[in-house]
Amino acid sequence: MGVSTSLPELGEDLRLDELHRPDVPWQTVVWNDPVNLMSYVVHVFREYFGYSIDRATQLMLAVHHDGHAVVAEGAREQMELHAQAMHDYGLWATVRKAPVG
Template sequence: MPRTVVRVGAALPALDEETRRAERPAADVPWQTVVWNDPVNLMSYVVRVFREYFGYSAERATELMLAVHHEGHAVVSEGPREQMELHAQAMHDYGLWATVRRAE
């Protein structure tokens, strides 16, 4: 059986970001919970949900709420897919529109 020899200090070719992302195991890729703007919930209620559920400060919760309001959506959390799915379900339970997506 042939042996592979790796020299210490040998330079490895640089990988571009797309190649590195493609080679990461699926479980290693971060996911995001995204909250979307809706015509139903008050801005003060969205701030309260973000503070209560995620534990964000009033300033951070307000910043995220304003992103939802002005940009149409905001990433409110990032991490493993299963956890982001739980967060999205919790947002649904609060009456907010939320989805899960792979981090860009």
């Protein structure tokens, strides 16, 4: 999709005591890559997450222009499933703890 960005290490900014707190939300982040077409990324977001065409396009544009986008937020286990699904579609995705505040 254009601009190349480096992926962060999974969990690089996490403290061990935060890993098992169910009250802390987690995020699935999709990263820009030089392979997938923008239309395909919109298709994946619509098919997998059920997003509207407008929401899927908005997220794809964030990935394209900003290098990444948060596509889901919730329990860690669910975010890991989402990230794996994105990998299965051929997209680059990671899971991170949501910022506080």
